[in-house]
Amino acid sequence: MSGHRRPTPDHPPLVDRRTMLRGSALAAGGVLLGGTMAVSATDTAIAAVRPKVYKRSDWGARRPKTSVDILDHPPTHIVVHHTATPNTSDLSKSHAAALSRAIQRHHMNNNGWNDTGQQLTISRGGYIMEGRDRSLSSIWDGRHVIGAHTANHNSHTIGIENEGLYSSAKPPGKLMEALVETCTWLCLVYQLNPADAIVGHRDFNATACPGDKLYSMLPELRRDVESSLREKLRHLSRVAGTELTLEKLPSYPPTPNGERSMPFYHGPALGELDVSA
Numbered sequence: 001m002s003g004h005r006r007p008t009p010d011h012p013p014l015v016d017r018r019t020m021l022r023g024s025a026l027a028a029g030g031v032l033l034g035g036t037m038a039v040s041a042t043d044t045a046i047a048a049v050r051p052k053v054y055k056r057s058d059w060g061a062r063r064p065k066t067s068v069d070i071l072d073h074p075p076t077h078i079v080v081h082h083t084a085t086p087n088t089s090d091l092s093k094s095h096a097a098a099l100s101r102a103i104q105r106h107h108m109n110n111n112g113w114n115d116t117g118q119q120l121t122i123s124r125g126g127y128i129m130e131g132r133d134r135s136l137s138s139i140w141d142g143r144h145v146i147g148a149h150t151a152n153h154n155s156h157t158i159g160i161e162n163e164g165l166y167s168s169a170k171p172p173g174k175l176m177e178a179l180v181e182t183c184t185w186l187c188l189v190y191q192l193n194p195a196d197a198i199v200g201h202r203d204f205n206a207t208a209c210p211g212d213k214l215y216s217m218l219p220e221l222r223r224d225v226e227s228s229l230r231e232k233l234r235h236l237s238r239v240a241g242t243e244l245t246l247e248k249l250p251s252y253p254p255t256p257n258g259e260r261s262m263p264f265y266h267g268p269a270l271g272e273l274d275v276s277a
Contacts, residue, residue: 049188049232051181053120053128053136059097061104064115064133069146074190075158078183079150080218081118081201082171082210087164091125091174099163100129107148113277117148117269118159120182126174128182131161139189152271153204158186166211179221184228194225207267 083103088095104116111117119135122128130136131147138145139158149159160182162175171179187194200218201209270277 049235050185051128051178053130053182054093054097055136056130056133059100059129061100061116061130061133062108065108066114068115068133070134070138071144071146071155073144074142074192075144076156076192076197077153077158077204078186078192078198079153079157079159079201079204080179080198080210080214080221081149081159081161082166082214083121083161083163084165084209084211085163087169088124091123091172093125093127096121096123096125096127096129096163099123100131103131103161111148111269111277113148117277118161119145119147119149120159121161121163122175122178122182123163124172124175126172126178128178131159139186142189146274148269148274148277150201150204151268152273154270154274157204158190162210162214166214167208168211168213170213170217176217176221180224180228183221183225184232187225187229188232194222194229198222198225201267205268209267 083099085099100116100121103118103121107113107117108115115133116131118131119139120128121131132145135145135147144156144158146154147157147159148154149161150157160179162171162179164171164175183194183198186192187197190197198218198221200215201207202215
């Protein structure tokens with residue numbers, strides 16, 4: 001896949017992201033931040049850019065069947081999905097928790113997977129939930145929990161499930177606000193450029209996901225995330241005492257055709273190149 005950048009001497013894998021964020025350097029090597037700029041950023045400054053994400057224990061997750069697979073490098077893309085479930089008017093936190101439990105139950109019981117497929121879930125009420133086990137801790141460390149959400153690309157993509165069916169309806173404002181916050185956070189931690197990194201499921205697999213309406217909003221999402229990211233970088237620049245800048249990357253991949261919709265089905269989630277579910 002042309003959008004999957006492999007590590008090279010100029011673009012090494014980020015093995016210990018927490019160490020770099022905490023005390024040594026926030027260096028992009030051409031990924032997000034231009035050049036090599038020392039950033040003396042505190043835990044508080046980094047934590048300030050993270051949105052409120054409810055842990056698995058908050059929504060009553062089951063334990064995975066086996067230990068999850070974690071890679072010692074970040075993903076290259078953020079994949080936006082929709083759950084293809086009804087566009088409920090229940091915007092409560094309790095509903096968001098119940099949705100996460102229902103998705104996990106379906107993925108484990110019906111699909112036979114190890115755990116929830118996606119790393120993060122956003123409800124129509126804007127509640128952000130941790131999905132697959134150890135997703136939050138891995139994001140903080142700059143590592144990647146392999147999920148089951150984008151066939152043949154799970155090793156380098158992090159998936160965000162957005163509650164609802166967006167073939168003809170637009171997502172509610174609270175969901176989109178949370179999606180901007182989430183993508184901004186992920187782009188900062190993983191040093192990803194939103195212009196290239198934020199894609200729809202259909203950019204990798206033949207599917208209608210994340211729905212025509214939500215997919216048509218991805219250019220706006222990328223712009224909003226870039227604007228938010230610049231604001232966060234200005235904040236970190238003040239903390240670091242040096243200017244941090246955004247750098248452009250290649251365009252995202254083309255869009256295949258295809259459509260299928262059923263509860264919790266948003267297109268191919270696993271392929272022959274994926275190592276596990």
